[in-house]
Amino acid sequence: MKDHPIHEHHAHQHGANCGHPAVIHDGHTDYLHDGHLHHLHSDHVDEHQLSITTQNPAACTPTHRCDGHESGHRHGTNCGHQAVSHGDHVDYLVAGHLHFAHGAHCDDHGVLQLT
Template sequence: MTVLHHEHPTHAHAHGPDCGHRAVDHGDHVDYAHDGHLHREHSGHWDECEPAGHVSHEAHAHEHGPDCGHQSVTHGDHLDYVHDGHRHAAHDGHWDDH
């Protein structure tokens, strides 16, 4: 999956373990949920952590929901569920990889 490099231009807040925002392990870095989007630290600034294009998570039989045991995070107009170092989002009858 390709992650677009969208710098968050005026993000003065420094995310970290005690900043009050939900930390989400995402591959080789940590995203922080903030105002419905996710930030990641990158080269001295914060990026919006967004996938490029539509990436369907194939063969994902598990149904995520409030009691599934996986961490959820608000992401725009939907919920992502954190699973095995990546995020899943419901989309048209399947799960997308975020």
């Protein structure tokens, strides 16, 4: 019985220097791949989801001041930051924490630690 979602048709082999950032998720290592967390599990790749937790809240933090990027930066496709799905939305990884583009400001959705 499979008790976790498996990423089908995953030809790419994640590993050191595969080009995908490795992050710490719940005490293990996952690879960020197109906004998904991929976990190597013996001969297949599990699809992990970053949940909304106290460590990674989906909070609005309009006063978040950050040196991660210039003020006025607009996150989006090809903005230079790694997209990460978080709960029901997409964040961007900026200087080791998650930014959610919320109008004119960025919300701080907590730390995502790179390995």
